Amino acid sequence: MGAILTRREMVCATAAALTVPAASRAAGASEKSKQSAETDASGVLRFGFIGVGGRGTYLLRLLLQIPNVRVTAVCDINEANLNRALKMATDKGEPRPAAFSKGPTDYRRLCALDIVDAVVIATPVPLHAPMAVEAMRAGKHVFSEVAAATTLDDCWALVETKEKTGRTYMMAENMCYMRPNMQILTMVQRGVFGECTYAECGYVHDCRNIKFNADGTLTWRGEMARDMIGNLYPTHQFGPVAQWLGINRTDRLVSLVAMTTRQMALERYAANRFGKDHPAAKIKFAVGDSTSALIQTANGVVIDIRYDTLSARPHPTTNYYALQGASASYDSDGQKIWIEGRSKENTWETLDKYAEEFDHPMWREYESDAAKTQHGGGDFFPLREFIHAIRTGARAPVDVYDAATWSAIMPLTAASIQAKNQPVEVPDFTRGQWKNWKA
Numbered sequence: 001m002g003a004i005l006t007r008r009e010m011v012c013a014t015a016a017a018l019t020v021p022a023a024s025r026a027a028g029a030s031e032k033s034k035q036s037a038e039t040d041a042s043g044v045l046r047f048g049f050i051g052v053g054g055r056g057t058y059l060l061r062l063l064l065q066i067p068n069v070r071v072t073a074v075c076d077i078n079e080a081n082l083n084r085a086l087k088m089a090t091d092k093g094e095p096r097p098a099a100f101s102k103g104p105t106d107y108r109r110l111c112a113l114d115i116v117d118a119v120v121i122a123t124p125v126p127l128h129a130p131m132a133v134e135a136m137r138a139g140k141h142v143f144s145e146v147a148a149a150t151t152l153d154d155c156w157a158l159v160e161t162k163e164k165t166g167r168t169y170m171m172a173e174n175m176c177y178m179r180p181n182m183q184i185l186t187m188v189q190r191g192v193f194g195e196c197t198y199a200e201c202g203y204v205h206d207c208r209n210i211k212f213n214a215d216g217t218l219t220w221r222g223e224m225a226r227d228m229i230g231n232l233y234p235t236h237q238f239g240p241v242a243q244w245l246g247i248n249r250t251d252r253l254v255s256l257v258a259m260t261t262r263q264m265a266l267e268r269y270a271a272n273r274f275g276k277d278h279p280a281a282k283i284k285f286a287v288g289d290s291t292s293a294l295i296q297t298a299n300g301v302v303i304d305i306r307y308d309t310l311s312a313r314p315h316p317t318t319n320y321y322a323l324q325g326a327s328a329s330y331d332s333d334g335q336k337i338w339i340e341g342r343s344k345e346n347t348w349e350t351l352d353k354y355a356e357e358f359d360h361p362m363w364r365e366y367e368s369d370a371a372k373t374q375h376g377g378g379d380f381f382p383l384r385e386f387i388h389a390i391r392t393g394a395r396a397p398v399d400v401y402d403a404a405t406w407s408a409i410m411p412l413t414a415a416s417i418q419a420k421n422q423p424v425e426v427p428d429f430t431r432g433q434w435k436n437w438k439a
């Protein structure tokens with residue numbers, strides 16, 4: 001049993017207090033969802049997994065360490081992946097979960113099961129929204145991998161289904177939980193930055209190799225790159241920035257303008273890896289190597305967001321972030337911070353210097369457990385936050401409005417590029433409610 005949930009489950013009052021900082025990041029954190037948690041008679045929360053490839057398997061491993069939850073069903077069209085997941089559960093001493101692998105819509109049978117309270121979705125990105133909608137309609141809470149949706153219609157479908165069903169919905173954006181990002185959030189909340197005017201973020205990570213299978217056919221990521229344009233993976237970079245700026249809380253996105261480079265890197269990579277006469281080298285990809293967008297908010301903030309998973313470059317650059325406020329400036333490159341009145345004039349300091357004062361309470365509490373998980377420890381918190389939201393009825397820290405808004409950057413960048421870089425309007429998925437919600 002992990003320490004965190006032992007404390008949470010056994011000392012409810014303490015547990016609630018421990019999660020206040022996280023819950024308070026969510027808009028309207030005091031609002032309760034319509035339902036309280038459904039569990040089996042003994043209070044165990046029963047999970048179904050849809051998609052147990054690389055990510056789903058890791059999430060399953062994390063979930064199996066949490067007390068008072070069980071995995072009762074697994075669905076994957078790949079039988080080897082399915083069987084690996086079933087074995088992980090039984091190796092942990094759990095009864096064998098119900099298994100579903102009869103084709104791409106078999107997840108519907110999992111969603112219909114009475115023995116499942118919540119569903120984890122870790123399938124290819126374009127499948128997330130239809131699966132989440134189906135699961136919520138069937139009465140399940142949903143924890144969806146990123147991004148939540150690829151079209152504006154699907155973003156709206158998520159919002160409308162969540163509102164209609166009252167289920168807990170959370171998008172699994174782990175970058176929001178990385179320690180430096182949470183420290184900056186604390187600093188923003190305590191007024192260190194003053195009013196913010198500008199932020200920069202990027203997901204810049206050479207992922208060309210995982211666009212292809214070993215035989216040169218395309219993976220689902222490769223198919224997205226072949227068929228789609230724009231920012232195809234916006235939430236890792238945008239999530240932390242959105243939380244710092246209070247997007248869907250005290251501010252909202254208003255318009256977006258995007259530009260993309262031409263496609264070069266992937267086609268060149270295919271020829272180099274498979275040979276210039278191989279069918280893989282003849283595939284025409286729609287996506288540009290690098291896509292940038294500027295987003296304007298209602299409060300006059302500008303956010304510069306970049307997506308580039310194709311350009312040749314060394315690892316481990318993945319995400320970068322910058323934030324400019326009236327009285328402080330942060331640049332994740334080198335973890336540099338400058339604070340008016342505290343830092344020397346013209347002198348950057350390292351974020352570490354302020355860790356003691358501004359480390360997020362969740363990180364203080366769970367440092368040793370979190371440090372063992374991937375993505376800078378950011379993977380430790382989201383599933384636990386989701387479970388906490390279900391059990392308490394509190395709003396999820398990355399809720400359906402965040403999921404829709406952050407994911408909408410994908411179709412909106414495509415629309416702007418298609419319109420020869422014209423600005424496009426960003427829908428207000430909260431329908432004006434953001435004005436009444438607190439940061």
Ligand SMILES: NC(=O)c1ccc[n+]([C@@H]2O[C@H](COP(=O)([O-])OP(=O)(O)OC[C@H]3O[C@@H](n4cnc5c(N)ncnc54)[C@H](O)[C@@H]3O)[C@@H](O)[C@H]2O)c1
Pocket residue numbers: 050051052053054055056075076077078081103104105106107122123124125127145146147172173174375
């Ligand atoms: N948060 C993170 O840091 C992070 C990291 C990696 C991946 N991800 C996300 O996780 C998701 C999965 O990525 P991955 O790397 O594990 O991909 P993957 O290809 O390894 O796994 C996808 C799994 O879904 C299964 N699947 C496909 N269609 C299905 C269907 N109709 N029904 C049931 N199962 C189906 C596949 O067989 C496979 O096992 C993606 O959305 C990705 O963006 C997030």
